Amino acid sequence: MKTQVWIAAAAVIAIAAGYLLLKKEDKSSLDVAAGAPLVAVKVPQLTGDALKGEALFNDNCASCHGKNAAGRDGNGPPLIHKIYEPNHHADGAFYLAAMRGVRAHHWTFGDMPPVEGMGQEQVASIVTYVRTLQRENGIF
Template sequence: MKLKLGILGLAILVGAGFWAMSGQQAQSVMVDVTVPELSAPEQKGAALFAQNCATCHGENAAGKDGVGPPLVHIIYEPSHHGDGSFYVAARMGVRAHHWSFGNMPAQPQITDEDVAKIVAYIRALQRANGIF
């Protein structure tokens, strides 16, 4: 009897573990992004983006469904969100206004020089994907 209960308990624990892990699947990207050949400054921006931004905004700024918006999107074209908006977002954070992901917190670890490189990278991605 103890053996049967032990096996049943183990089966329940394993099943619960699989069920819990199934809810933690990798989030899907929101847009397909073509990555162009990048200049040296844009490559530095790509590295900074990967280190500081990709957790929410996805690899190559493609967004993460349920986590953060894509920056390679018409909403972030330069005529709507100029370069200065990226500096403000890094310094002060951003209240959610285009998407329902919630507010973006300030990123005090990112310097203005870092933001300039990140913006160069994002703009290169946008141009390569038809966003001017």
């Protein structure tokens, strides 16, 4: 029983430490003009589904998540960020966010509403685009 309590306490401490680190990173990255990109993004040559996803992203997501998913100060978080790496936010998280919306949990931008008229095929292309950008920027 004592072992389980220590494990639970260690888990709570680890989660709190991670939260504090992310909050610190958030504040330092927000020292930019309103609406400005929050991170620098290297963009590779896009082809196929990634190119299609870029157009869909620009039409449906960039108003909050910024051009090239770099985030927008005061509007939405960057998707080119270690928080959104596949091991933490699998592709399914993007589908759920687009189709159902998502409650704010990593950033202070507020809840994300569902994206009207978004189907699974469109989200698949957007995910391909975002993952392509992430890989180019060292997020695996």
